[in-house]
Amino acid sequence: MIEVEGLSRRYGETMAVDSLSFTAEDGLVTGFVGPNGAGKSTTLRILLGLERPDGGSACIDGHPYGALDRPMSRVGALLDAGWVHPGRSARAHLRWLSQVGRIDADRVDTVLTRVGLDGVADRRVGGYSLGMRQRLGLAGALLGEPAHLVLDEPLNGLDPDGVHWMRRFIRHYAECGNAVLVSSHLLSEMSLTADRLVVIGRGSLIGQYDTDEFVRSMSATSIRVRVDRPEVLRDAACTRGWAVEATGAGALALSDPAGGLDTPSVGRVCFAAGLRVDELTEVRGSLEDAFLAATGDVLDYRSPETGHAVDAPPAAVRTEAAG
Ligand SMILES: Nc1ncnc2c1ncn2[C@@H]1O[C@H](COP(=O)(O)OP(=O)(O)OP(=O)(O)O)[C@@H](O)[C@H]1O
Structure with missing residues (x-):
């Protein structure tokens, strides 16, 4: 060891x-x-x-x-x-x-x-x-x-x-x-x-x-869903406090800021609203996304496209040592 x-x-x-x-x-x-x-x-x-x-x-x-x-x-x-x-x-x-x-x-x-x-x-x-x-x-x-x-x-x-x-x-x-x-x-x-x-x-x-x-835990999970009446789903999602984002091809990306949103939950909401579901997919962030989410505030050097100075002042470092 x-x-x-x-x-x-x-x-x-x-x-x-x-x-x-x-x-x-x-x-x-x-x-x-x-x-x-x-x-x-x-x-x-x-x-x-x-x-x-x-x-x-x-x-x-x-x-x-x-x-x-x-x-x-x-x-x-x-x-x-x-x-x-x-x-x-x-x-x-x-x-x-x-x-x-x-x-x-x-x-x-x-x-x-x-x-x-x-x-x-x-x-x-x-x-x-x-x-x-x-x-x-x-x-x-x-x-x-x-x-x-x-x-x-x-x-x-x-x-x-x-x-x-x-x-x-x-x-x-x-x-x-x-x-x-x-x-x-x-x-x-x-x-x-x-x-x-x-x-x-x-x-x-x-x-x-x-x-x-x-x-x-570190990468955002969202649910990509395509239904026949997206505006109905948008209202139902907002009522539950979920974030809604329009993506290409008429699909919506739903996520729960509190975490834990999964495809069965979204499927049940669609069913209750009488919507026809054409697509229901979990979209996981990559490890690179997770890494950036975890280390984004402690980078010494950043790519130019992020728009941040290389010598940006240090931010507090999170030190939760998960088991
Ligand atoms: N011999 C040294 N003299 C002065 N500063 C040093 C020395 N070695 C490392 N450092 C500094 O200590 C910090 C940590 O460097 P280190 O090489 O351990 O990081 P790293 O995570 O391995 O980086 P990289 O992924 O770029 O190799 C950096 O700011 C680096 O400039």
């Missing part, structure tokens, strides 16, 4: 990580998500003993990285796929890593095969694509047959086949009883990969959620 407790790290004026607490449990893939500059990489660097926190702790199976006996067999890490010496082959790089980590050199061939690089193992890494370097980074992480994995943006640079492969690999690793902590900006991908989400903004926890619960 990976446990982060009250972790803080400041760089000058910037509070990169601010009293952050979360867990990544054995047997689960935990997605670690937040906007640019949220503090994900800093947290992972502290977890892996590459930086010291100003306060709090980050532990793997109850110990900070520096106190682990044979750390490469406790936790495998993929932090930056770009750091391998370009003149080295993948095999030479992994042999060097195995020597440093006092790991049996026989593991090198095993991990090369496991990540699908056995056919190109003697080529210089400088000629590798980013996707191949990600696979090599993962091979390095696996050298010590670690109990747990910590992966920073492992899907970067992978083609669709590579993304599919990485997703299955990550899921399988967790299903074997290991904790897998994965940071990613690809939230739609995380919804397919992660069991749990730890969402952070400006260094602070926004919440920990089951992935399904996160999408359900």
Whole structure:
């Protein structure tokens, strides 16, 4: 199990990580998500003993990285796929890593095969694509047959086949009883990969959620309905306090600001009003919508089309840590 407790790290004026607490449990893939500059990489660097926190702790199976006996067999890490010496082959790089980590050199061939690089193992890494370097980074992480994995943006640079492969690999690793902590900006991908989400903004926890619960609770659900007399439905919906929006093709989008509106409820209202229903569909927001809803007030950087300044003043961060 990976446990982060009250972790803080400041760089000058910037509070990169601010009293952050979360867990990544054995047997689960935990997605670690937040906007640019949220503090994900800093947290992972502290977890892996590459930086010291100003306060709090980050532990793997109850110990900070520096106190682990044979750390490469406790936790495998993929932090930056770009750091391998370009003149080295993948095999030479992994042999060097195995020597440093006092790991049996026989593991090198095993991990090369496991990540699908056995056919190109003697080529210089400088000629590798980013996707191949990600696979090599993962091979390095696996050298010590670690109990747990910590992966920073492992899907970067992978083609669709590579993304599919990485997703299955990550899921399988967790299903074997290991904790897998994965940071990613690809939230739609995380919804397919992660069991749990730890969402952070400006260094602070926004919440920990089951992935399904996160999408359900944070993304708006509306009911798209097409009837023969929309004005009758509009009146009936307004009477109940539901929000009504006209969408294309004569359909209405209904939602309840209090939440919980579903297709049977709308169907019953239509039936009671004697309406002919031509369409009745639940429309769910995507994980991206949910993410924006959760982190919208803690973005450090925004796209120009949102019209907000890049250095907009910080807003209060919600820190409800859902169970
Ligand atoms: N070595 C450093 N010196 C100064 N500031 C830093 C340093 N490392 C990180 N920061 C700052 O700390 C904050 C958190 O950065 P961090 O890289 O941890 O965020 P992140 O969530 O990983 O971002 P991204 O998704 O863009 O990689 C940012 O404001 C960043 O500029």
